[in-house]
Amino acid sequence: MTAAGAHVDVTISEVGLRDGLQSLASIMPTDAKKTWIDMQAKAGVPELEVGSFVPKKLLPQLADTSDLVAHARCHEKLSVAVIVPNLRGAEAAIDAGVTRMTLPFSVSESHSLANLRRSHEQVLGEVKEIAARLTNLPETDRPAFEVGLSTAFGCTIEGRVSEDDVVRIAEQVVALGVDEVGLSDTSGYADPAAVKRLAQKVWSAVGRDRMHGIHLHNTRGQGLANALAALDVGLDTIDSSLGGIGGCPFAPGASGNIVTEDLVFMLEAMGVRTGIDLDALLEVRTFVQDALPSEQLYGFVCEAGLPKGFRDARE
């Protein structure tokens, strides 16, 4: 297995601490989260989304995000990411010292109104203000600013979402100064052909350097197949969640992130380097399950174990 920090072909962005925990009734104690972060870093996970700068009243599960960012930043090679819904959240993220911040932008305006309680115009306003704020920062203090194109593959409220709308919003936010956009299958509507088609369309509009990542859900069991399509088309950052916890609490019927352990197994088995030690990752899973005894974790590799001879073939 590759040591942490070595060259990787695909960056796994672990979202369990944010997308996972925000959907659970349980609130994990900050100390447990810090141990989780340390274990992930030790297992070689290159990026962790540790929380979200939203009002504590809205998501008390993530109230300790600032503290976690500071803790995670001690791991020198770790990219520390958060979600920010607006300028106020971005200010907090900058103050905390994040590596990367992502603003979710629902391409379906109905979903945007239901989820962020904001119209497209209002969200574009926030994006513009954040981009302007970042311009005034010295480069060394400036986190990467990404817009996540939520409901890019469809929406439980509107159904079909036009690919032209996805492209248009990507163009608009890039014009406003965001560093990157990412595709997000908020409702589990994506299929492998759509993943490839939409990635190509967005790249054609905003340039290949402006999009690296995809966030997939396993709602209809298509998570790993969609991740494979993403890899094939050339996306090189894939979000996933330890034990598959989480999903989008605001999209009815949409649940279940792709399981990090199963994704890393797929990639490593294919010879695609993730920098992650699978045995260490399975230990993190055990820790998280112990810390969340009443929560259901998902995944197959944890049950079946690694194939006989899998480790030898990689040494």
Add this chain to the structure above:
Amino acid sequence: MTAAGAHVDVTISEVGLRDGLQSLASIMPTDAKKTWIDMQAKAGVPELEVGSFVPKKLLPQLADTSDLVAHARCHEKLSVAVIVPNLRGAEAAIDAGVTRMTLPFSVSESHSLANLRRSHEQVLGEVKEIAARLTNLPETDRPAFEVGLSTAFGCTIEGRVSEDDVVRIAEQVVALGVDEVGLSDTSGYADPAAVKRLAQKVWSAVGRDRMHGIHLHNTRGQGLANALAALDVGLDTIDSSLGGIGGCPFAPGASGNIVTEDLVFMLEAMGVRTGIDLDALLEVRTFVQDALPSEQLYGFVCEAGLPKGFRDARE
């Protein structure tokens, strides 16, 4: 949705009645199996593996295979497939009037001894005798004869299985007169890169016409990703099981066929025609669950439902 018998891009071979039922403690009554067959045919499934010609003592769940073949053959456009372990089984299959029969050949000889209690030499002997028997039949009575290359991606006993061994056995059985070979991931060891690599290698050795199909397990959650890889490389027949029931009862730790409903959803969402009506398929699932009340069925699409607007986009 495409009507039964219309042109399809990928042939789904439903193995629930054989690979599924043989692994369950419950014995499904013959009448229920016949209803299952009728519903599958009505849903547009082009091929059904209805049973196995093995001694009744060994698999009492499949003791009515002859009866089921006769019943299934009433559906004119349906390909009716069975498993045969040896010449005696093949004779029974020919007498019953099957469209296709598959002899499983474990590339791992240890697995062959544990599973079929036969060495490679002995299995090759059976293949030779069956091929000779078929040569003497009038063409109209002659079923297609396939050898399934079990443990092609690895084995729970031997671990790694050499790809050269897979190719060598494919060459040997084709030289003996089998119509086709198929790749079988008996132990759930396959990954998308291995699927593509091995298909290419076997094709190079025996010709593209000699291999169309793959049998995948979802042991490590990789089933649909591997199916996508199979599709990408050009395999056009994929085995799957309604509700994901079954697997290989002789390979410890290996369980779980890929779920037909989720596979068909993936393909149809991508615009790949299967000829299968997903709504009708979900009705078959309900019937099978009712007929097997104590058994666990798997799958995601059945829980999440079809995406909003999915049907409209296909009409």
